[in-house]
Amino acid sequence: MLCSKTKTSNYYHPLPHTLEHGEAKQNRPNTKYYLPNNMKKIDYLLVGQGLAGTWLAYYLLQAGQKVLVVDEHSPVSASNIASGIVNPITGRWLVKSWMVDEILPIAKTAHQELEQFLDTRFWYNANIVWRINDQQAYNNFIRRSGMEGYRNYVADVTTTPLVSGFKTCLGYAAINQSAYVQTAHLIQTYRQFLLAQNLLLPHAFNHKDLQILPKQNGVQWQTIQAKKIIFCEGYKGMFNPYFSDLPFTPAKGEILIIEAPDLDLKGQIVKGNGFILPHVKPNQYWVGSSYITNRHDENTTETEKQNLIKRLNQMLDVPYKIIQHVAGVRPATENRRPFLGLHPSIPQIGIFNGLGTKGVSLSPYFAKEMCEHLLVDAPLNTAVNIAQYAL
Numbered sequence: 562m563l564c565s566k567t568k569t570s571n572y573y574h575p576l577p578h579t580l581e582h583g584e585a586k587q588n589r590p591n592t593k594y595y596l597p598n599n600m601k602k603i604d605y606l607l608v609g610q611g612l613a614g615t616w617l618a619y620y621l622l623q624a625g626q627k628v629l630v631v632d633e634h635s636p637v638s639a640s641n642i643a644s645g646i647v648n649p650i651t652g653r654w655l656v657k658s659w660m661v662d663e664i665l666p667i668a669k670t671a672h673q674e675l676e677q678f679l680d681t682r683f684w685y686n687a688n689i690v691w692r693i694n695d696q697q698a699y700n701n702f703i704r705r706s707g708m709e710g711y712r713n714y715v716a717d718v719t720t721t722p723l724v725s726g727f728k729t730c731l732g733y734a735a736i737n738q739s740a741y742v743q744t745a746h747l748i749q750t751y752r753q754f755l756l757a758q759n760l761l762l763p764h765a766f767n768h769k770d771l772q773i774l775p776k777q778n779g780v781q782w783q784t785i786q787a788k789k790i791i792f793c794e795g796y797k798g799m800f801n802p803y804f805s806d807l808p809f810t811p812a813k814g815e816i817l818i819i820e821a822p823d824l825d826l827k828g829q830i831v832k833g834n835g836f837i838l839p840h841v842k843p844n845q846y847w848v849g850s851s852y853i854t855n856r857h858d859e860n861t862t863e864t865e866k867q868n869l870i871k872r873l874n875q876m877l878d879v880p881y882k883i884i885q886h887v888a889g890v891r892p893a894t895e896n897r898r899p900f901l902g903l904h905p906s907i908p909q910i911g912i913f914n915g916l917g918t919k920g921v922s923l924s925p926y927f928a929k930e931m932c933e934h935l936l937v938d939a940p941l942n943t944a945v946n947i948a949q950y951a952l
């Protein structure tokens with residue numbers, strides 16, 4: 562395949578390639594998508610274009626592969642409703658996130674490269690300001706901020722309010738090197754790029770339509786023959802007939818978008834009884850979220866809404882208006898590690914899933930790893946390799 566160096570990126574991306582050539586183009590139906598009448602051969606068919614599918618498509622295209630993505634747009638997919646926080650320190654005990662020292666710099670660089678490529682912005686450096694409400698948390702922060710390996714991330718505790726519009730609390734501590742990504746903007750902008758290149762079909766993929774061909778021929782779906790198909794379906798991967806035995810533990814989350822003109826986060830993320838962070842429009846904020854394990858419906862509930870309001874009222878000292886209430890499902894896994902690899906008995910089929918609560922930081926790193934595994938058989942990290950599970 563021809564590759565061209567785009568003016569906005571140091572990376573090689575294929576020249577626009579379409580699924581059809583010559584007269585087929587003139588006969589294209591009046592829709593944004595179409596399938597060629599005759600068999601089209603590609604390298605990789607990806608199902609799903611959330612964060613997983615987006616980053617995998619990005620790296621495969623960079624490597625000059627012929628890729629086609631099939632994605633039924635879901636406005637409440639995890640990637641569309643996530644707060645997009647990159648949090649190097651997690652939980653009450655303030656433990657470093659898994660592989661954070663390695664993953665964080667790659668996440669930052671990758672997002673900045675994709676921003677350049679798409680000529681837009683979705684990565685925002687932002688401290689996470691913890692509102693400390695009890696002595697134990699206060700002590701934890703003091704201990705961690707002095708510990709080797711943590712000093713880069715955990716700043717000193719202060720009693721000076723770092724944000725305004727909040728009720729008073731015992732103290733504040735900032736987590737440095739954190740950020741948030743406007744994930745919906747990221748995937749929607751990349752979707753527009755893929756659509757413009759005829760590399761995305763906004764279809765539902767029905768697994769019954771997939772034909773497994775002899776190994777060397779790959780798979781066939783409608784009029785597309787692909788060397789491999791990689792499923793990046795988010796929590797819906799648990800219903801995928803080839804991977805339903807993987808230990809998915811989906812976690813539903815409900816969130817609010819509020820408008821609060823008197824709130825001033827100074828561009829930061831606030832962590833109290835949940836997170837509050839800037840949303841897309843001025844004066845709008847993302848608030849959330851609940852974490853309900855083993856639920857996989859996308860319906861909002863009055864109970865969770867009241868829960869979120871209660872938690873918000875414990876923190877905020879300014880009026881606000883609820884603009885939106887939505888629910889989505891995180892593709893979480895039993896051991897909190899992603900799922901990567903090819904099916905043990907059908908190697909034409911693979912999966913990139915299980916990003917759980919950390920999709921933003923994990924997706925570029927592991928998409929790259931998956932890409933190298935597909936292209937040059939590079940080994941996968943044993944913690945994420947699906948070879949550890951019986952399928």
Ligand SMILES: Cc1cc2nc3c(=O)[nH]c(=O)nc-3n(C[C@H](O)[C@H](O)[C@H](O)COP(=O)(O)OP(=O)(O)OC[C@H]3O[C@@H](n4cnc5c(N)ncnc54)[C@H](O)[C@@H]3O)c2cc1C
Binds near residue numbers: 632796892917
């Ligand atoms: C409330 C909430 C808050 C979150 N906050 C954060 C956060 O702050 N930081 C963070 O890092 N992560 C966060 N996450 C997690 C993050 O959103 C996920 O890890 C990540 O988005 C998962 O991406 P994915 O591509 O695997 O799945 P998804 O985003 O679910 O994307 C899967 C895509 O596949 C499509 N698809 C599925 N099946 C089919 C099919 N058969 N045919 C066609 N298309 C199909 C879907 O329509 C969808 O577009 C949050 C999640 C939720 C729900």
